[in-house]
Amino acid sequence: MSPRGVAIPDLRERLFDAAERVLAREGPAALTSRAITGEAGCAKGLLHAHFDGLDEFVAELCLSRFARTAQEAGELPERAGHATVSDNLTAAALALLTSLDPAVIGVTMTRPATFLRVRQALAGGAPGFTAIQDAINAYLEAEQRLGRIADSTDTTSVALALVGTVHHLLMTSWSGTLDPQDQAKRLVALLVDADPSGS
Template sequence: MPTGVALHDARRQLFEAAERVLVRDGVTGLTSRAVTTEAGVAKGVLHRHFADFDAFLADLVLDRIARLEAQSADLRDAAGSGTVADTLTRALITLFDPVVVAIVALVIARDELRARLRAAGTARLPLVGEGAAMIAGYLAAERDLGRIAPDADVDVLAPTLIGAAHLLFTDREAGPPEPGAVRTAVTTVLSGVMR
Protein backbone atom coordinates (compact mmCIF):
# COMPACT_ATOMS: atom_id res chain seq x y z
CA MET A 1 0.00 0.00 0.00
CA PRO A 2 1.21 3.52 -0.65
CA THR A 3 2.44 5.48 2.31
CA GLY A 4 2.87 9.19 2.68
CA VAL A 5 -0.21 9.87 0.56
CA ALA A 6 -2.09 12.93 1.80
CA LEU A 7 -5.63 12.12 2.88
CA HIS A 8 -7.96 15.10 2.79
CA ASP A 9 -10.72 13.39 4.76
CA ALA A 10 -9.52 9.99 5.90
CA ARG A 11 -12.70 9.21 7.84
CA ARG A 12 -14.94 9.90 4.83
CA GLN A 13 -12.62 7.96 2.51
CA LEU A 14 -12.65 4.96 4.87
CA PHE A 15 -16.43 5.14 5.37
CA GLU A 16 -17.05 5.20 1.61
CA ALA A 17 -14.68 2.28 1.12
CA ALA A 18 -16.42 0.30 3.88
CA GLU A 19 -19.81 0.95 2.29
CA ARG A 20 -18.58 -0.31 -1.09
CA VAL A 21 -17.09 -3.46 0.48
CA LEU A 22 -20.19 -4.10 2.56
CA VAL A 23 -22.57 -3.82 -0.41
CA ARG A 24 -20.31 -5.85 -2.71
CA ASP A 25 -19.00 -8.55 -0.33
CA GLY A 26 -21.52 -8.58 2.52
CA VAL A 27 -20.97 -8.73 6.25
CA THR A 28 -18.40 -11.52 6.12
CA GLY A 29 -16.28 -9.65 3.58
CA LEU A 30 -16.07 -6.49 5.66
CA THR A 31 -12.70 -6.53 7.41
CA SER A 32 -10.27 -3.78 8.29
CA ARG A 33 -7.92 -5.09 5.59
CA ALA A 34 -10.70 -5.07 2.98
CA VAL A 35 -11.61 -1.48 3.91
CA THR A 36 -8.07 -0.14 3.74
CA THR A 37 -7.39 -2.02 0.51
CA GLU A 38 -10.58 -0.60 -1.02
CA ALA A 39 -9.63 2.89 0.18
CA GLY A 40 -6.11 2.50 -1.22
CA VAL A 41 -4.42 3.30 2.09
CA ALA A 42 -2.13 1.50 4.51
CA LYS A 43 -3.89 -0.56 7.19
CA GLY A 44 -2.46 1.67 9.90
CA VAL A 45 -4.52 4.61 8.64
CA LEU A 46 -7.70 3.08 10.01
CA HIS A 47 -6.11 2.46 13.38
CA ARG A 48 -4.72 6.00 13.57
CA HIS A 49 -8.26 7.38 13.33
CA PHE A 50 -10.20 4.74 15.30
CA ALA A 51 -9.46 2.79 18.49
CA ASP A 52 -10.38 -0.52 16.84
CA PHE A 53 -12.49 -1.92 14.01
CA ASP A 54 -15.72 -1.94 16.04
CA ALA A 55 -15.16 1.75 16.89
CA PHE A 56 -14.78 2.40 13.17
CA LEU A 57 -17.98 0.47 12.41
CA ALA A 58 -19.88 2.31 15.16
CA ASP A 59 -18.82 5.65 13.70
CA LEU A 60 -19.83 4.45 10.24
CA VAL A 61 -23.35 3.67 11.51
CA LEU A 62 -23.55 6.93 13.47
CA ASP A 63 -22.55 8.82 10.32
CA ARG A 64 -25.43 7.17 8.45
CA ILE A 65 -27.81 8.06 11.30
CA ALA A 66 -26.71 11.71 11.07
CA ARG A 67 -27.52 11.69 7.36
CA LEU A 68 -30.92 10.19 8.17
CA GLU A 69 -31.62 13.05 10.59
CA ALA A 70 -31.18 15.53 7.71
CA GLN A 71 -33.50 13.42 5.56
CA SER A 72 -36.02 13.41 8.42
CA ALA A 73 -36.15 17.21 8.51
CA ASP A 74 -36.65 17.34 4.73
CA LEU A 75 -39.45 14.78 4.97
CA ARG A 76 -41.30 16.73 7.67
CA ASP A 77 -40.95 19.85 5.53
CA ALA A 78 -42.61 17.98 2.65
CA ALA A 79 -45.82 17.48 4.65
CA GLY A 80 -48.78 18.97 2.81
CA SER A 81 -47.21 18.72 -0.64
CA GLY A 82 -47.75 15.97 -3.19
CA THR A 83 -49.60 12.87 -2.07
CA VAL A 84 -48.85 11.15 1.21
CA ALA A 85 -48.36 7.82 -0.58
CA ASP A 86 -45.93 9.25 -3.14
CA THR A 87 -43.95 11.13 -0.51
CA LEU A 88 -43.65 8.04 1.70
CA THR A 89 -42.74 5.83 -1.25
CA ARG A 90 -39.85 8.14 -2.17
CA ALA A 91 -38.76 8.38 1.48
CA LEU A 92 -38.71 4.60 1.93
CA ILE A 93 -36.81 4.05 -1.32
CA THR A 94 -34.23 6.63 -0.21
CA LEU A 95 -34.05 5.19 3.31
CA PHE A 96 -33.49 1.60 2.24
CA ASP A 97 -30.67 2.18 -0.20
CA PRO A 98 -28.30 -0.80 -0.58
CA VAL A 99 -25.84 0.61 1.96
CA VAL A 100 -28.46 0.96 4.71
CA VAL A 101 -29.81 -2.54 4.06
CA ALA A 102 -26.25 -3.90 4.33
CA ILE A 103 -25.52 -1.87 7.48
CA VAL A 104 -28.65 -3.24 9.17
CA ALA A 105 -27.40 -6.78 8.44
CA LEU A 106 -23.98 -5.79 9.83
CA VAL A 107 -25.48 -4.46 13.06
CA ILE A 108 -27.51 -7.63 13.50
CA ALA A 109 -24.39 -9.77 12.96
CA ARG A 110 -21.99 -8.01 15.36
CA ASP A 111 -22.76 -8.08 19.09
CA GLU A 112 -19.99 -5.66 20.04
CA LEU A 113 -21.16 -3.16 17.43
CA ARG A 114 -24.74 -3.29 18.76
CA ALA A 115 -23.47 -2.74 22.30
CA ARG A 116 -21.42 0.30 21.27
CA LEU A 117 -24.33 1.77 19.33
CA ARG A 118 -26.72 1.30 22.26
CA ALA A 119 -24.17 3.02 24.51
CA ALA A 120 -24.18 5.89 22.00
CA GLY A 121 -27.97 6.19 22.37
CA THR A 122 -29.16 4.80 19.06
CA ALA A 123 -32.47 3.05 18.54
CA ARG A 124 -32.62 -0.60 19.54
CA LEU A 125 -32.07 -1.53 15.87
CA PRO A 126 -30.04 1.38 14.48
CA LEU A 127 -31.22 3.00 11.25
CA VAL A 128 -34.45 0.98 11.32
CA GLY A 129 -35.54 2.64 14.57
CA GLU A 130 -34.47 6.09 13.42
CA GLY A 131 -36.24 5.45 10.12
CA ALA A 132 -39.44 4.61 11.99
CA ALA A 133 -39.11 7.85 13.97
CA MET A 134 -38.63 9.77 10.71
CA ILE A 135 -41.77 8.25 9.19
CA ALA A 136 -43.75 8.83 12.42
CA GLY A 137 -42.73 12.50 12.40
CA TYR A 138 -43.89 12.91 8.83
CA LEU A 139 -47.19 11.11 9.49
CA ALA A 140 -47.81 13.28 12.56
CA ALA A 141 -47.28 16.39 10.43
CA GLU A 142 -49.72 15.07 7.82
CA ARG A 143 -52.22 14.22 10.57
CA ASP A 144 -51.92 17.78 11.90
CA LEU A 145 -52.68 19.06 8.38
CA GLY A 146 -55.77 16.84 8.18
CA ARG A 147 -54.46 14.70 5.32
CA ILE A 148 -54.69 11.53 7.39
CA ALA A 149 -57.30 10.66 10.02
CA PRO A 150 -57.03 12.54 13.32
CA ASP A 151 -57.04 9.26 15.25
CA ALA A 152 -54.31 7.66 13.11
CA ASP A 153 -51.75 6.00 15.40
CA VAL A 154 -48.52 7.12 13.77
CA ASP A 155 -46.48 5.17 16.32
CA VAL A 156 -47.99 1.95 14.95
CA LEU A 157 -48.20 2.97 11.29
CA ALA A 158 -44.54 4.06 11.05
CA PRO A 159 -42.92 0.78 12.16
CA THR A 160 -45.46 -1.12 10.07
CA LEU A 161 -44.36 0.83 6.99
CA ILE A 162 -40.69 0.38 7.90
CA GLY A 163 -41.12 -3.37 8.39
CA ALA A 164 -43.01 -3.83 5.13
CA ALA A 165 -40.44 -1.80 3.19
CA HIS A 166 -37.48 -3.51 4.85
CA LEU A 167 -38.79 -6.91 3.80
CA LEU A 168 -39.14 -5.67 0.22
CA PHE A 169 -35.55 -4.42 0.17
CA THR A 170 -33.74 -7.34 1.84
CA ASP A 171 -33.69 -9.75 -1.10
CA ARG A 172 -30.09 -9.13 -2.27
CA GLU A 173 -30.42 -11.55 -5.19
CA ALA A 174 -33.45 -9.88 -6.76
CA GLY A 175 -32.20 -6.35 -6.20
CA PRO A 176 -34.32 -3.47 -4.97
CA PRO A 177 -38.08 -3.65 -5.48
CA GLU A 178 -39.87 -1.65 -8.14
CA PRO A 179 -41.24 1.68 -6.85
CA GLY A 180 -44.74 0.39 -7.59
CA ALA A 181 -44.28 -2.45 -5.10
CA VAL A 182 -43.19 0.00 -2.41
CA ARG A 183 -46.15 2.27 -3.20
CA THR A 184 -48.53 -0.70 -2.96
CA ALA A 185 -47.18 -1.51 0.50
CA VAL A 186 -47.58 2.14 1.55
CA THR A 187 -51.15 2.45 0.29
CA THR A 188 -52.13 -0.87 1.87
CA VAL A 189 -50.76 0.08 5.29
CA LEU A 190 -52.37 3.54 5.14
CA SER A 191 -55.68 2.45 3.59
CA GLY A 192 -57.67 2.91 6.80
CA VAL A 193 -56.34 6.37 7.67
CA MET A 194 -56.16 8.25 4.37
CA ARG A 195 -58.48 11.23 3.95
Protein backbone atom coordinates in the same frame (compact mmCIF):
# COMPACT_ATOMS: atom_id res chain seq x y z
CA MET B 1 -1.97 6.08 -2.50
CA SER B 2 -1.98 9.01 -0.10
CA PRO B 3 1.55 9.93 1.08
CA ARG B 4 2.46 9.57 4.74
CA GLY B 5 2.02 12.63 6.93
CA VAL B 6 -0.44 14.32 4.57
CA ALA B 7 -3.90 15.07 5.97
CA ILE B 8 -6.73 13.41 4.03
CA PRO B 9 -9.92 15.48 3.77
CA ASP B 10 -13.08 13.65 4.88
CA LEU B 11 -11.04 10.60 5.88
CA ARG B 12 -13.85 8.94 7.83
CA GLU B 13 -16.28 9.18 4.93
CA ARG B 14 -13.63 7.97 2.51
CA LEU B 15 -12.99 4.89 4.63
CA PHE B 16 -16.72 4.31 5.17
CA ASP B 17 -17.41 4.47 1.42
CA ALA B 18 -14.51 2.10 0.78
CA ALA B 19 -15.86 -0.39 3.33
CA GLU B 20 -19.28 -0.35 1.66
CA ARG B 21 -17.67 -1.07 -1.72
CA VAL B 22 -15.69 -3.99 -0.28
CA LEU B 23 -18.85 -5.41 1.31
CA ALA B 24 -20.85 -5.04 -1.89
CA ARG B 25 -18.18 -6.61 -4.05
CA GLU B 26 -16.72 -9.35 -1.83
CA GLY B 27 -19.00 -9.82 1.19
CA PRO B 28 -18.43 -9.62 4.96
CA ALA B 29 -15.58 -12.13 5.08
CA ALA B 30 -13.43 -9.80 2.97
CA LEU B 31 -13.93 -6.81 5.27
CA THR B 32 -10.51 -6.30 6.83
CA SER B 33 -8.68 -3.11 7.74
CA ARG B 34 -6.18 -3.80 4.96
CA ALA B 35 -8.96 -4.31 2.37
CA ILE B 36 -10.67 -1.09 3.47
CA THR B 37 -7.54 1.08 3.40
CA GLY B 38 -6.47 -0.48 0.10
CA GLU B 39 -9.87 0.30 -1.42
CA ALA B 40 -9.66 3.86 -0.06
CA GLY B 41 -6.13 4.33 -1.38
CA CYS B 42 -4.76 5.03 2.10
CA ALA B 43 -1.81 3.77 4.11
CA LYS B 44 -2.45 0.34 5.65
CA GLY B 45 -2.33 1.44 9.28
CA LEU B 46 -4.54 4.48 8.83
CA LEU B 47 -7.76 2.83 9.97
CA HIS B 48 -6.21 1.73 13.27
CA ALA B 49 -4.73 5.19 13.76
CA HIS B 50 -8.25 6.68 13.81
CA PHE B 51 -10.39 3.85 15.18
CA ASP B 52 -9.91 1.40 18.04
CA GLY B 53 -9.91 -1.59 15.73
CA LEU B 54 -12.30 -2.96 13.13
CA ASP B 55 -15.20 -3.43 15.58
CA GLU B 56 -15.27 0.27 16.41
CA PHE B 57 -14.87 1.19 12.74
CA VAL B 58 -17.86 -0.92 11.67
CA ALA B 59 -19.95 0.43 14.55
CA GLU B 60 -19.12 4.01 13.54
CA LEU B 61 -19.94 3.19 9.91
CA CYS B 62 -23.35 1.83 10.91
CA LEU B 63 -24.08 4.77 13.22
CA SER B 64 -23.04 7.29 10.57
CA ARG B 65 -25.49 5.74 8.10
CA PHE B 66 -28.26 5.79 10.70
CA ALA B 67 -27.53 9.46 11.39
CA ARG B 68 -27.53 10.36 7.71
CA THR B 69 -30.83 8.57 7.14
CA ALA B 70 -32.40 10.15 10.22
CA GLN B 71 -31.33 13.59 8.98
CA GLU B 72 -32.96 12.93 5.61
CA ALA B 73 -36.13 11.69 7.30
CA GLY B 74 -36.14 14.80 9.49
CA GLU B 75 -36.85 16.86 6.39
CA LEU B 76 -40.06 14.94 5.66
CA PRO B 77 -42.42 17.15 7.74
CA GLU B 78 -41.52 20.07 5.45
CA ARG B 79 -43.17 18.15 2.59
CA ALA B 80 -46.59 18.23 4.28
CA GLY B 81 -49.14 19.72 1.91
CA HIS B 82 -47.02 18.98 -1.16
CA ALA B 83 -47.43 16.10 -3.63
CA THR B 84 -49.61 13.37 -2.12
CA VAL B 85 -49.36 11.62 1.23
CA SER B 86 -48.81 8.34 -0.63
CA ASP B 87 -46.01 9.82 -2.76
CA ASN B 88 -44.28 11.33 0.26
CA LEU B 89 -44.47 8.16 2.35
CA THR B 90 -43.30 6.04 -0.59
CA ALA B 91 -40.33 8.35 -1.15
CA ALA B 92 -39.45 8.12 2.55
CA ALA B 93 -39.70 4.31 2.55
CA LEU B 94 -37.57 3.95 -0.58
CA ALA B 95 -34.99 6.38 0.78
CA LEU B 96 -34.72 4.24 3.91
CA LEU B 97 -34.22 1.11 1.85
CA THR B 98 -31.47 2.64 -0.27
CA SER B 99 -29.62 4.75 2.29
CA LEU B 100 -29.11 1.95 4.82
CA ASP B 101 -26.98 -0.74 3.19
CA PRO B 102 -28.23 -4.18 4.33
CA ALA B 103 -24.64 -5.46 4.13
CA VAL B 104 -23.51 -2.87 6.68
CA ILE B 105 -26.33 -3.75 9.05
CA GLY B 106 -25.70 -7.44 8.47
CA VAL B 107 -22.00 -7.27 9.32
CA THR B 108 -22.84 -5.16 12.37
CA MET B 109 -25.23 -7.84 13.63
CA THR B 110 -22.67 -10.62 13.18
CA ARG B 111 -19.90 -8.91 15.17
CA PRO B 112 -20.90 -9.03 18.87
CA ALA B 113 -18.57 -6.21 19.97
CA THR B 114 -19.75 -4.04 17.10
CA PHE B 115 -23.41 -4.72 17.80
CA LEU B 116 -22.92 -3.86 21.47
CA ARG B 117 -21.28 -0.53 20.57
CA VAL B 118 -24.15 0.35 18.23
CA ARG B 119 -26.78 -0.69 20.76
CA GLN B 120 -25.15 1.39 23.51
CA ALA B 121 -24.89 4.41 21.21
CA LEU B 122 -28.56 4.16 20.19
CA ALA B 123 -29.59 3.76 23.84
CA GLY B 124 -27.54 6.87 24.61
CA GLY B 125 -29.46 8.94 22.09
CA ALA B 126 -27.65 8.44 18.79
CA PRO B 127 -30.13 8.76 15.89
CA GLY B 128 -31.53 5.50 14.57
CA PHE B 129 -34.84 3.94 13.61
CA THR B 130 -36.63 5.71 16.49
CA ALA B 131 -35.61 9.13 15.15
CA ILE B 132 -36.78 8.09 11.68
CA GLN B 133 -40.11 6.90 13.08
CA ASP B 134 -40.54 10.17 14.98
CA ALA B 135 -39.92 12.17 11.78
CA ILE B 136 -42.53 10.17 9.86
CA ASN B 137 -45.01 10.60 12.72
CA ALA B 138 -44.35 14.36 12.74
CA TYR B 139 -44.99 14.46 8.98
CA LEU B 140 -48.27 12.56 9.35
CA GLU B 141 -49.38 14.85 12.17
CA ALA B 142 -48.64 17.85 9.95
CA GLU B 143 -50.76 16.32 7.18
CA GLN B 144 -53.49 15.69 9.75
CA ARG B 145 -53.51 19.37 10.70
CA LEU B 146 -53.85 20.24 7.00
CA GLY B 147 -56.85 17.91 6.69
CA ARG B 148 -55.12 15.61 4.21
CA ILE B 149 -55.52 12.58 6.46
CA ALA B 150 -58.38 11.86 8.84
CA ASP B 151 -58.27 13.11 12.42
CA SER B 152 -58.90 9.52 13.51
CA THR B 153 -55.68 8.25 11.88
CA ASP B 154 -53.32 6.73 14.42
CA THR B 155 -50.19 8.44 13.08
CA THR B 156 -47.91 6.77 15.60
CA SER B 157 -49.01 3.30 14.51
CA VAL B 158 -48.72 4.17 10.80
CA ALA B 159 -45.17 5.42 11.35
CA LEU B 160 -44.32 2.31 13.37
CA ALA B 161 -45.76 0.02 10.68
CA LEU B 162 -43.79 1.74 7.94
CA VAL B 163 -40.45 1.91 9.76
CA GLY B 164 -40.86 -1.56 11.26
CA THR B 165 -41.53 -3.04 7.84
CA VAL B 166 -38.56 -1.28 6.27
CA HIS B 167 -36.39 -2.51 9.15
CA HIS B 168 -37.62 -6.05 8.51
CA LEU B 169 -36.96 -5.75 4.77
CA LEU B 170 -33.44 -4.50 5.41
CA MET B 171 -32.75 -7.48 7.66
CA THR B 172 -34.21 -10.11 5.32
CA SER B 173 -33.57 -8.91 1.75
CA TRP B 174 -31.01 -10.81 -0.27
CA SER B 175 -30.66 -12.24 -3.75
CA GLY B 176 -33.66 -14.35 -4.69
CA THR B 177 -36.14 -12.67 -2.32
CA LEU B 178 -39.00 -10.40 -3.35
CA ASP B 179 -38.08 -6.85 -4.34
CA PRO B 180 -38.16 -4.88 -1.05
CA GLN B 181 -39.06 -1.67 -2.88
CA ASP B 182 -42.20 -3.25 -4.34
CA GLN B 183 -43.17 -4.54 -0.89
CA ALA B 184 -42.66 -1.08 0.66
CA LYS B 185 -44.79 0.52 -2.05
CA ARG B 186 -47.60 -1.97 -1.43
CA LEU B 187 -47.49 -1.28 2.29
CA VAL B 188 -47.74 2.49 1.75
CA ALA B 189 -50.70 1.96 -0.57
CA LEU B 190 -52.38 -0.19 2.07
CA LEU B 191 -51.76 2.35 4.85
CA VAL B 192 -52.97 5.28 2.77
CA ASP B 193 -55.93 3.46 1.22
CA ALA B 194 -57.09 2.52 4.70
CA ASP B 195 -57.79 6.24 5.13
CA PRO B 196 -60.03 7.54 2.28
CA SER B 197 -58.83 11.11 2.88
CA GLY B 198 -55.14 10.10 2.78
CA SER B 199 -54.50 11.33 -0.75
